[in-house]
Amino acid sequence: MGEEAMSETITLKDGREVVLRSSGQGDGHVVLAYLKALGESTEFILTHPGDTPGLGPVEERIEWIGQGKFYSLVAVDPQSGVVVANTAYSFSPRVKLEHIADLGTGVLPAWQGVGLGSMMLGRSIEDMKANPKIHRLELTVMVGNDRAQRMYERAGFVVEGRKIKSIRQPDGEYRDEIIMGLWIGE
Numbered sequence: 001m002g003e004e005a006m007s008e009t010i011t012l013k014d015g016r017e018v019v020l021r022s023s024g025q026g027d028g029h030v031v032l033a034y035l036k037a038l039g040e041s042t043e044f045i046l047t048h049p050g051d052t053p054g055l056g057p058v059e060e061r062i063e064w065i066g067q068g069k070f071y072s073l074v075a076v077d078p079q080s081g082v083v084v085a086n087t088a089y090s091f092s093p094r095v096k097l098e099h100i101a102d103l104g105t106g107v108l109p110a111w112q113g114v115g116l117g118s119m120m121l122g123r124s125i126e127d128m129k130a131n132p133k134i135h136r137l138e139l140t141v142m143v144g145n146d147r148a149q150r151m152y153e154r155a156g157f158v159v160e161g162r163k164i165k166s167i168r169q170p171d172g173e174y175r176d177e178i179i180m181g182l183w184i185g186e
């Protein structure tokens with residue numbers, strides 16, 4: 001199934017609706033606004049508000065989707081057109097890493113806790129299973145982000161290791177990252 005073709009309205013646990021679809025051409029500004037808002041809302045993602053990518057790199061990644069080099073599922077508020085959540089995977093161009101998809105995900109605070117993150121994670125894993133090239137999913141989660149770690153564990157990810165002091169927060173505090181993986185191959 002072509003990613004662009006998929007668009008589905010989902011009712012969340014609190015009764016609100018979101019439209020779930022693949023990112024596509026013309027989404028650059030709304031995806032960028034989402035990335036900025038998420039970066040400002042949490043210490044738990046790598047992107048700092050000061051180093052949010054520009055519109056160019058965001059649009060380039062959207063271009064890559066059609067070329068099979070990137071995957072991005074967005075949840076859009078049908079009232080405002082705002083992107084409220086995103087689940088993305090990067091695929092490596094390197095021959096020996098072609099079987100790996102690297103996951104990043106987030107839900108804006110006003111939309112957290114109503115099942116959206118878990119639902120998008122589940123959908124995206126199904127999409128990765130349908131991709132014959134991809135056999136392994138991986139991610140890192142900052143120590144202390146228990147809600148995210150539990151969500152990944154429930155989806156089947158296992159803890160594989162730890163990167164020591166791999167994150168330096170703007171206040172100078174160092175954080176470890178937990179490495180998690182999910183084998184979806186034979």
Ligand SMILES: CC(C)(COP(=O)(O)OP(=O)(O)OC[C@H]1O[C@@H](n2cnc3c(N)ncnc32)[C@H](O)[C@@H]1OP(=O)(O)O)[C@@H](O)C(=O)NCCC(=O)NCCS
Pocket residue numbers: 042044045105106107108111112113114115116117118119140141142145147148150151
């Ligand atoms: C982690 C994140 C993606 C989860 O998304 P979400 O839509 O809030 O999660 P869900 O509503 O699907 O709930 C997932 C689990 O989180 C827990 N949870 C949700 N809301 C919670 C809250 N307000 N307080 C405590 N736990 C909560 C629940 O245990 C839930 O599990 P359940 O299915 O047993 O109820 C989201 O909180 C987020 O974007 N956080 C900031 C960015 C981030 O950390 N991204 C991940 C980086 S690795």
